[in-house]
Amino acid sequence: MNFRLPHIPWKWWRRAAQLLCLFIFLWLFRKTESDGGPTIAFGANILFRLDPLVAASAVLAGVKLIAALWPALVTVALTLVLGRFFCGWICPLGTLLDITNHALPEKAAPPDRRWRVVKFFLLGLVLTSAVLGCQLIGYFDPFSILVRGMAIALDPWLNRAVTAPFTLIYQQAPESVSDITEAIYAFLKTRLLPFQQNSFAFSIVSFALLAAVFALELVERRFWCRNLCPTGALLGILSRFSLLRRFPARACGRCKAETDYTVRCRMGAFNERGLLQPESCNLCLDCLDDCPIDLPKFTFDKPKTAPAPFEPSRRLFLGSVVTGMALPLVSGAVHAARGLPADLIRPPGALPEPEFLDLCVRCGECMKVCTTNALQPVLLEAGLDGAFSPKFVGRIGYCEYNCTLCAQVCPTGAIALLPLSVKQKFIMGKAVFDKKLCIPFVKNESCITCEEHCPLPEKAIRFRDVELIHPVTKQRVIAKRPYIVWSLCTGCGICETKCPTEVKSAVHMFREEAIPAAVRNDAEIMDMVSQPAPPSSEPKPRANSDGY
Amino acid sequence: MKTTSVSAVAPIVTSNRRQFISRLTAWSAGLLAAPPIFQAFPQSLNAATAEPILSVGKGTDYEALLVKVFEPLGGIAPFVKKGARVVIKPNMSWDRKPELAANTHPLLVKAMARLCLQAGASKVMVFDRTCQDMRLCYASCGTPAAIESLNDPRVACTFVDDRKFVPVKIKKGKGIAEWEFYKDAVTADCYINMPIAKDHKLARLTLGLKNIMGILGGKRNALHPGTGDQSLNQKIADFNTVLTPTITVMDATRILLRNGPSGGKQDDVKELHTVFASADTVATDAYASTLFGLKPDELETTKAGFAMGLGQMDLNKVKVVKV
Structure with missing residues (x-):
């Protein structure tokens, strides 16, 4: 008896790979969170380390090789063999877009090919700007957009949306009901939801970027991947040299007549003449399954004909380079006008400012992993290119003394991973008291x-016992008035977070170099406001910066 | 007649504006309602007695030591009834290792939980609202791991759930009238207070009465400033009128002499290998202050607790039993 294995269509293999990669990504995303231990074993940062655009722009901007980004070389090598398979088989954003597309009506019109070259323009722009020390990857890199959008918008919102009804039932319903709902909630809490409710400034901006990528799916299938994705563009250029090739390199006459492949191909990879653009094909292999005569093959044989001509023109690349050169000038405007804000503090271990912004790829993982929600996205106060980089906000949270998780998840080393004992002494900033708010100064109460x-252990905040008259009871009281031990304070910000004054804390973190010399004094209790501001001391001025 | 029957069948369709508004109010009431004020039991779990017993023990095997300390008190049985829902409230406030004396010793908490289980408790809950990140504090203090090693489904060391803080009227309060308490703590049949004796800049020492801060919700740091009745010490005594511990077990296996309550330096720690317990929290606090070379009346918190009738601070009137 003749026994044959059932034929499994290629698309099922691909879908399995896509779902597996998506699942791994989501699992890693959930694992990018403190479990109380000193290290994070798994992190979603592997996605950024696989991304050759991240590697290229960080290496170009930082002018140094970053060893942690070696997986990007694997992606490049595999792309030179297999073509742009990453986009079709691995990329979690691509998979999510494919899933979204299933819910949308099929498109009948052929794609508008004029959009096709935009991704090359963005690629040229990002890399040129990076060379000039202006890192714009946060606006355009697919994983920056995806992970940051999830970390600072979707994840906190999901937690709130799921928790709120359970809380309502818990607080208002009889126990017979809430016992059941609480059991469900406890299950969700341990498996699905983040540990705590976080919130991030301007999360709507990162959400809007991510939402736009999905909304474009209404216009064209995989609109982002076909037309805009600069990582896809980079992989596309590499895939023109790939060994694995589709044969024939064009849609045959029958296909053109019966099932217009310019419309049906997931990536719109066939141009108007029916030629396959190798930089567009993401090897989804739908055409292998769909062809009624089993014509197409993917082989390593040397192609008999030259591939379809490269779509972007030389002029387009020139334009992108010129734009990429202009943007660093524009982004320097804020620095020129005001310098860096005196209280814009970077995470512990962050490289000095220009270098930090060169290497930071705005992935949002440090913000996601910060146990106290202290790391928040910058909007525009650090310049156009500073957008989405992390800043430390002491009123919201503080830097945990025994924690180095933000550096552990940073894919590029923009936040250097220091040994714990070194990190515990790392100066993020310095605390400065405001005597007009601090309770022992205002109310004479300890x-x-x-x-x-x-x-x-040595305490960077100490007291001076001062005998005073209480303003209300008119009795003699001893008030413990605090002061900062300048030489010890690391600017971890826990004093600012925990300060019980309303709204504004009586103690605030500033960058060390932005604090006037007169305030840097252990013995005296000074406040910033009464002191003249020092000139801006940005280490490497990008543009004319004459004070703030 | 006909119209009423129609409205009974399809009330939505025929509702007028007034009906609509009343229905909308009814539906949205649940969403708008604040959590109800929780009624704490009027009498404390354990009324102050004329001559409280305080049992003190010394030893390096902390699990055996705890059992010994309970002997003069009649063992665990008078405190933990069969089937009781028990809360053990250690201090787990800081991201510090056990040897730094910032948190209650994990082995002591484990021994306490074991005693409760042996007494037939139906459920033993261990928690504390920490001052730093909960995950880090719980991991560092070692208590969750110690509780886990008991391997009994009735006992668990769980994270504090913010949703479970309920507003409670503090009827006897002099300095404070209402605050949020942790629901599991105020509804327990038996509340075991397990502080560690530490230095504190505002209360002078943080002992048994102050350990109640760990079941308070809201912005606790705002309780710090104040003078007279508004002082932290009076407010701590007020909180203890809502929930008076069934028993207080003081961890003085090592005490924090300076730079409390968070410490961080081994130099500031003094090893005493001492544990003492009493149903009278004020008495335990009074005794604890002597370990720091202080008289009980040098502590404003203890004095406030005594004045509120929470217990005996005169150690001459406390029956101190050394085991």
Whole structure:
């Protein structure tokens, strides 16, 4: 008896790979969170380390080789063999777009091919700007857009949306009901939801970028991948040299007549003359399954004909280079006008400012992983190219003394991973008291909250006992008035987070170099406001910066 | 007649504006309602007695030591009834290792949980609202791992759930009238208070009465400033009128002499290998202050607790039993 294995269509293999990669990505995303231990074993940062655009722009902008980005070389090597398979088989954003497309009506019109070259323009622009020290990858890299959008918008929103109804039932319904719902909630809490409710400034901006990528699916299938994705463009250029080739390199007459492949191909890879653009094909292999005469093959044989001509023109690349050269000038406007804000503090271990912005790929993972929600996205206060980079906001959260997770998940080393004992002494900034807000100064009452929380064994906040008259009771009281031990303070910000004053904290973190010399004094309790501002001390001025 | 029957069948269709508004109000009431004020039991779990017993023990095997300390008190049985829902409230506030004396010793908490299980508790809950990130504090203090090693489904060391803080009226309060308490703590049949004796810049020492801060919700740091009745010490005594511990077990296996309550330096830690317990929290606090070379009346919190009738601070009137 003749026994044959059932034929499994190629698309099922591809879908399995896509779903597996998507699942791994989502699992890693969920695992990018503290479990109380000193290290994170798995992180979603592998996605960024696989991304050759991240590697290229960080290496060009930082002018140094980054060893942690070696997986990008694997992607490049595999692309030179297999073509742009990454986009069709691995990329989680591509998979999510494919899933979205299933829910949308099929497109009948052929794609508008004029959009096709935009991705090459963006690629040229990002890389040229990067060479000139202006890192724009946060606006255009697919994984920056995806991971950041999920981390700072979707994930906190999902947590809130799921938790709110359970809380309502828990608080208002009888126990017989809430016992059941709480069991469900406990399950979700441990498996699906983040540990705590976080919130991020301007999360709507990162969400809008991600939402736009999905909304474009209404216009064309895989609109982002076909037309806009600069990583796809880079892989596309490489795939023109790939060994694996589709044969024939064009849609045959029958296909053109019966099932217009310019419309049906997922990537719109066949141009108007029916020729396959190798830089567009993402090897989804739908055409192998769909062809009624089993004509197409993917082979390593040397192609008999030259591939279809490269779509973007030389002029387009020139334009992208010129634009990429102009943008660093524009982005310097904020620096020229005001310098860096005195309280724009970077995560612990962050490289000095220009270098930090060169290497940071705005992935949002440090913000996601920060246990106290202290790392927040910058909008425009650090310049056009500073957008979506992390800043430390002491009023929201603080830097945990025993935590190095932000550096652990940083894919490029923009936040250097320091040994814990070194990180514990790393100066992020310095705390400065505001006597007009601090309770022992205003009400002559002891408070000690800041000192109690100071994690340094030697205590960077200490007191002076001052005998005073209480403003209300008119009795003699001893108020413990705090001061900062300048030489010890690391700017971890826990005093600012925990300060019990309303709205504004009586102690605030500033960058060390932005604090006037007169305030840098252990013995005296000074506030920033009464001191003249120092000139801006940006280490490497990008444009004319004459004070702020 | 006909119209009423129609409206009974299809009320939505025939609703007028007034009906619509009343229905809308009814539907949205649940969404708008604040969590209800929780009624804490009027009498405390354990009323102050004339001459409380305080049992003190010393030893390096902390699990055996705890069992010994309970002997003069009649063992665990008077405190944990069969089937009781028990809360053990250690101090797990800081991301510090056990040897730094910022948190209650994990082995002591484990021994306490084991005693409760042996007494037939139906459920033993261990938690504390921490001052730093909960995950880090829980991992560093070692208590969750110690509780886990008991391997009993009745006991668990769980994270504090913010949704479970309920507003409670503090009827006897002099300095504060209402605050949020952790629901699991105030509804427990038995509340075991397990502080560690530490230095504190505002309360002078943080002991048994102050350990109640760990079941408070809201912005606790705002409780710090204040003078007279508004002082932290009075407010701590007020909180203890809502929930008076069934028993307080003081961890003085090592105490934090300076730079408390978070510490961080081995130099500031003094090893005493001492544990003491009493149903009277004020008495345990009074005794604890002597370990720091202080008299009980040098602590405003203890004095406030005594004044509120929470217990005995005169150690001459406390029956101290050394085991």
